[in-house]
Amino acid sequence: MKAEREKINAKVKADTVRLTGGKLELTADEEMCTFLLVSEGSCTLQMGENSLLLNPGSALLLGAGDAVLSAASAAVPELVGCRFPLSALHELRSTAQRDFVRLFVPGEATVLYGPVPWTRRLRTLLEMMRTAMPEQDYPGGLYLLLILHYVEQECLAESSAVARPRNETVEQVCAYLAANYRQKFSLTEVAARFYLSPYYLSRLFRRVTGQSIVDYLNNRRIESAQKLLETTELSISAIAEQTGFASAAHFRRVFREVTDISPLQYRKKQKK
Structure with a gap:
């Protein structure tokens, strides 16, 4: 169990991405899920036949599947986030009794617009995760649990409101x-x-x-x-x-x- 947890921790990775080339391709290898915060610039997500415009302050939840992010304005988009295998969510369900699998449906994307304190809290956790990655006892699963806790709270807050149409x-x-x-x-x-x-x-x-x-x-x-x-x-x-x-x-x-x-x-x- 410990060896499996350490293996999953090693696959939970955080980073800052600037679309300097104008495009970022995310592939479905190992059923990887993605969480991203848009810091600067606007970008377009293309996932299958679906297209979404992402503006600064938005958070993106991506289930396993091929997707492409491309710049949607003159400003170079900057994003912070993490990627992790679907197996990490199953591990959290068994060890922490928290089921986050439903937040990352394969082939689907969810966009959240949380308040500034919420965004700031997640940005801090992602930075801490990125900084801790080289450590021998890197607790990737613990950071992921904290991040997904706040993500789930915002999902519940937005779903409790009247459904908002895209425009x-x-x-x-x-x-x-x-x-x-x-x-x-x-x-x-x-x-x-x-x-x-x-x-x-x-x-x-x-x-x-x-x-x-x-x-x-x-x-x-x-x-x-x-x-x-x-x-x-x-x-x-x-x-x-x-x-x-x-x-x-x-x-x-x-x-x-x-x-x-x-x-x-x-x-x-x-x-x-």
Whole structure:
């Protein structure tokens, strides 16, 4: 049993992927399942005859099967995630009494749009998993259990809401907002770009995504701000300007609403 668990741990792998070549092919060898978070840029998933547009902030669950990810915008897409064999899910079902097999149906894909704290939590776990991979006692199965726990919670939250239809226009709006979140624009300007009335676009966007355009835009801005707080010494005012907020005060208020802490507290926490 221990030898089998160690063998499975070795096959649970996490990594960061940039589609610099514009395309990533995922094959069905060994019945591998895939979990990915889109960090930057937009990309298109092609799985069989089905095609999905993935925007920043979305999470992708892929069952075993051939799939192709390709860039859908000028910005180079960046994704973080992990791959693992279907046997790892069976191992978790017997050892942890948790059945995640239904989340990864062979040949099918599921897209989730969780809140920023949820995305951040998963990103942290994936980074910890990637860093621990070279260790002799790498606990790949344990990291996978934690990740799938949070994934399952979000799946349950979204399934309990009213079923949301897909809409090509809303997907295009999401891609536009994700690519241009640094700009300062109004709902009227966004609606005009897609030849819609502001009222209609607002209602359609909320019905399809479950959130307002302002909330979606702020989530993308906060995710970008978090990266700048982690990797640079830029002032709060400079980060607010670079991420499209009207002022440092507005940035601080939205950041606290989304993350429950201030930008400075977040920076100090990450440095520790």
